[in-house]
Amino acid sequence: MTVTLADVAARARVSPATVSRVLNGNYPVATSTRDRVLRAVDELDYVLNGPASSLAAATSDLVGILVNDIADPFFGIMAGAAQSEIGGPGDGSGRAGGEKLAVVCNTGGSPERELTYLTLLQRQRAAAVVVTGGALEDPDHQAAMAAKLAKLADAGTRIVFCGRPPLPDSDAVAASLAFDNRGGARRLTEHLLELGHRRIGYVAGPLERTTTRHRLEGHREAMRAAGLSGDEESLTVHGPYDRSSGYDATCELLSREGTVTAVLAANDTVALGACAAVRDHGLRIPEDVSVAGFDDLPFSVDAVPALTTVRLPLAEAGARAGRLAMGKEKPPAGGITTIEAELMVRGSTAAPRG
Amino acid sequence: MTVTLADVAARARVSPATVSRVLNGNYPVATSTRDRVLRAVDELDYVLNGPASSLAAATSDLVGILVNDIADPFFGIMAGAAQSEIGGPGDGSGRAGGEKLAVVCNTGGSPERELTYLTLLQRQRAAAVVVTGGALEDPDHQAAMAAKLAKLADAGTRIVFCGRPPLPDSDAVAASLAFDNRGGARRLTEHLLELGHRRIGYVAGPLERTTTRHRLEGHREAMRAAGLSGDEESLTVHGPYDRSSGYDATCELLSREGTVTAVLAANDTVALGACAAVRDHGLRIPEDVSVAGFDDLPFSVDAVPALTTVRLPLAEAGARAGRLAMGKEKPPAGGITTIEAELMVRGSTAAPRG
DNA sequence: CTGTTAGCGCCTTCAC
DNA sequence: GTGAAGGCGCTAACAG
Secondary structure, eight states: OOOOHHHHHHHHTSOHHHHHHHHHTOSOOOHHHHHHHHHHHHHHTOOOOHHHHHHHHTOOSEEEEEESOTTSHHHHHHHHHHHHHHHOOOOSSSOOOSOOEEEEEEOTTOHHHHHHHHHHHHHTTOSEEEEESOOBOOHHHHHHHHHHHHHHHHTTOEEEEESSOOOTTOOOOSEEEEEOHHHHHHHHHHHHHHHTOOOEEEEEOOTTBHHHHHHHHHHHHHHHHTTOOSOHHHHEEEOOSSHHHHHHHHHHHHHSSSOOSEEEESSHHHHHHHHHHHHHTTOOTTTTOEEEOSBOOGGGGGSSSOOBEEEOOHHHHHHHHHHHHHTSSOOOGGGEEEEOOEEEOOTTOOOOOO | OOOOHHHHHHHHTSOHHHHHHHHHTOSOOOHHHHHHHHHHHHHHTOOOOHHHHHHHHTOOSEEEEEESOTTSHHHHHHHHHHHHHHHOOOOSSSOOOSOOEEEEEEOTTOHHHHHHHHHHHHHTTOSEEEEESOOBOOHHHHHHHHHHHHHHHHTTOEEEEESSOOOTTOOOEEEEEEEOHHHHHHHHHHHHHHHTOOOEEEEEOOTTBHHHHHHHHHHHHHHHHTTOOSOHHHHEEEOOSSHHHHHHHHHHHHHSSSOOSEEEESSHHHHHHHHHHHHHTTOOTTTTOEEEOSBOOGGGGGSSSOOBEEEOOHHHHHHHHHHHHHTSSOOOGGGEEEEOOEEEOOTTOOOOOO
């Protein structure tokens, strides 16, 4: 029924081994032989049996990309960039030569699913895995991750972090690209302080996530440096990285005594919800309340007014992670790189009224 | 080095065959034996060798989800919903039992990559494939797709379309879920006509895409029914499904003679660009120019003014496609379902000034 | 440069 | 309910 390598060999009048060599291009083969084999492949419409190949070679051409939320462009942009580096340009024939199969796996932010996907990829003998996004800070989960990643690395899977802080005490991860969330949040807060804001509300992300903590820490560093510590608790609200969290948290902040003059959001999506809440309270942005986001997703420039935010080079980071996963690029010294965040000042922030 | 099924069998003092049966749960095994085997699996930290398993069983637990643009929430939402139906809830142990590995593949809208990914999935003996988003209308590519899908189906891969019109004359596709793009665009245009608009600009998607054509056709149907045909060409501009296309095309429309009073965009992202262009021309939305989008992505309600658009139930469609791919749900009669689109009237459309 | 020979690790009849 | 044996399709040493 299905045509095998042996069929191709018979048609091309060579041995199966030769066909294998032609297909993998790892050994020298005479041009005339190669042509004959390739012709047979086309004539028979042969498609390599991946599982058989992976079994024999003890490695597959699968590369996994783990993301927290595939519906969030933050991850989509990174994953897309990584995937295009991994998948290669394709030869336009649709024939699929030595390409890797770059696949993205959506953990939904769940630690269990994160581990499950890693096991599934381990089962498939994946060639590499790119793990994107912040990590959960639960010690048990971190230990489980470290153990799982060590096993993957042992089995020859190359592991790259993208937008995630490095794993302490582990050499399983070939390279870690971390965003400077702390520095970005600090600069953003400094920007508001320079404008004259003193009471700044902070809509933070979910607890126990590195991204959340780093951004919050950067914010508080700047506040403390300005001598404005003390009100942290009453000015911070935690919630998921989504629009309604921004809306609800901002309503909460606006209703508390001692009105805030600015709201910093965990990310741009949250900021959109914050903007909506501010408006629904009959307040103007930025005249009455300044609002800022984080990430600089594509839609942020089209918010009205355009959102002040912190730009992360998501596409560049994703592409680099993809190249690292493919071994096309040498890991940075120590395996760790911090990627700078750039403050983008736009119309949603201004000096407070007073 | 790596622990195999035989190791587990030895530890559990049973035969490899029994271990296999326990793991796959397809044959009756005595409870006591099963427990012994499972304990050995845990103790040895055994992970099934996917390729070996797939080779022997002639099928894998891989399920592919093809998307045009992973950075676009339109696809992210569908893919995420499909993936959570396919991946199953997980058992919280991270142990990975009989789960499928749902993976999303980003074609970038390129026909070559679409075919390449299908070949790669064929090579992996994927259990199922979900193809999302509109199709390219090039006859050669359609024929190539039909041929490739037929081969996949032959090899036992279940194929489901989600948000894509059915393939004519082909029984390779087990089920097609198509959006009513035509009807949605018609209703949206009728809404503008009822408001009193007569000159309506249309920023269409890329040429030769079913989605583009269907939406455009629906729009023109409504225009024609209102006796407003004739100006089609001068009122339509094509471009990719992105923000800058909406911006540029709208600038173009606004500069042409006989100013439009409304701009319909191919989708919400394009509409965002259109809004920016309108504003940059010193015009107000909706007082001077009405703007509307399509899809009702999450950010659309937060545009200022909120975007009038057409809602597609992306998550529901994706989830259903996932269930169909898993065989959890029976395909509709004839294998084809059209999913309704709902008009969402918001602040970005109003009666024209005149 | 090319053919031959062994497995890779698991599933699946077939017996018991 | 369980064990034994063959083979899935390919790759990777070896020879030659």
